[in-house]
Amino acid sequence: MKIGIYGPPNAGKTTLANRILRDWVGDVMGSVSEIPHETRRARLREGVTIEVDGKSVTIDIVDTPGLATKIDFHDFLKYGLSEEEAKRRAKEATEGVIEAIKWLDDLDGVILVMDATEDPFTQVNITIVGNIEARNLPLIIVANKIDLPNASPARIKAAFPQHTVVPISALKGLNIDTLYRCIAEKFG
Amino acid sequence: MEGVQLNLISKEKLEKMSSMEKLRMILDEVKSGTIVVLESGLTPEEEAKLIELTMLEIDHENFVGIEVETYPQKSSGFLSRLFGKREGRLTVIGPANKLKTLVKRDDLIKALVRP
Numbered sequence: 500m501k502i503g504i505y506g507p508p509n510a511g512k513t514t515l516a517n518r519i520l521r522d523w524v525g526d527v528m529g530s531v532s533e534i535p536h537e538t539r540r541a542r543l544r545e546g547v548t549i550e551v552d553g554k555s556v557t558i559d560i561v562d563t564p565g566l567a568t569k570i571d572f573h574d575f576l577k578y579g580l581s582e583e584e585a586k587r588r589a590k591e592a593t594e595g596v597i598e599a600i601k602w603l604d605d606l607d608g609v610i611l612v613m614d615a616t617e618d619p620f621t622q623v624n625i626t627i628v629g630n631i632e633a634r635n636l637p638l639i640i641v642a643n644k645i646d647l648p649n650a651s652p653a654r655i656k657a658a659f660p661q662h663t664v665v666p667i668s669a670l671k672g673l674n675i676d677t678l679y680r681c682i683a684e685k686f687g
Numbered sequence: 688m689e690g691v692q693l694n695l696i697s698k699e700k701l702e703k704m705s706s707m708e709k710l711r712m713i714l715d716e717v718k719s720g721t722i723v724v725l726e727s728g729l730t731p732e733e734e735a736k737l738i739e740l741t742m743l744e745i746d747h748e749n750f751v752g753i754e755v756e757t758y759p760q761k762s763s764g765f766l767s768r769l770f771g772k773r774e775g776r777l778t779v780i781g782p783a784n785k786l787k788t789l790v791k792r793d794d795l796i797k798a799l800v801r802p
Contacts (some may be wrong), residue, residue, distance in 0.1 A: 569752025
């Protein structure tokens with residue numbers, strides 16, 4: 500099973516990938532940053548075995564770059580990047596978005612990571628969910644960042660009532676066992 | 688007269704166009720500063736392709752991407768499940784530097800158009 504981790508920039512995709520790998524392989528997927536579009540190339544980790552309640556599933560994890568409909572290098576300048584660095588990051592980010600979309604055709608399931616402190620009705624979320632439904636792929640929506648005071652996983656559940664929504668904090672590991680149970684059931 | 692041009696494209700016109708024709712038309716109009724309103728919207732696959740094409744055309748100076756306003760797909764009915772056809776819903780697409788989402792819910796979208 501090849502499982503893609505999708506979502507908008509800064510939703511916590513790589514933090515979740517790192518959490519899963521740390522828990523089951525003792526490794527990490529990649530670096531994380533508060534600057535959007537830190538992951539600009541898809542990363543694949545094969546053969547991650549998750550065991551929960553006697554159920555076991557082995558998956559290949561694809562950590563994808565954040566999807567966006569616009570990328571403005573000016574947005575990176577406020578994080579202290581030089582104009583040259585910001586433009587390079589923006590260019591690589593556009594390539595990353597294309598790569599993430601292309602991966603959709605090679606997956607067996609998707610974990611869609613949403614920031615539970617943000618409005619879930621974004622075009623990126625709507626487009627990803629629509630494409631997963633059109634391909635009939637199994638989907639788990641992760642409502643991430645529940646450790647933050649203004650997080651509202653209920654808002655995500657209300658927005659996508661037809662799908663399984665698991666509230667977690669990938670950073671703190673909150674409710675992560677529920678997600679592993681869900682992965683074993685959904686992708687097993 | 689100064690202002691922002693709006694092109695409202697009917698469902699009938701969209702149905703006569705291939706996916707690539709639609710996407711090319713949308714991007715050309717949006718890149719020239721026009722806001723495009725599609726009566727019947729795009730399929731999820733077309734939406735993904737539009738994002739892909741947009742990324743290829745971002746030049747980091749004049750065109751930084753698009754803003755898309757649409758509602759989530761309705762739960763698919765019997766016929767769409769049977770034939771696998773999913774219809775898009777009313778969609779507004781504009782240049783990211785002119786169209787800004789204010790509020791987006793499943794039944795209400797508020798957006799701001801900058802001149």
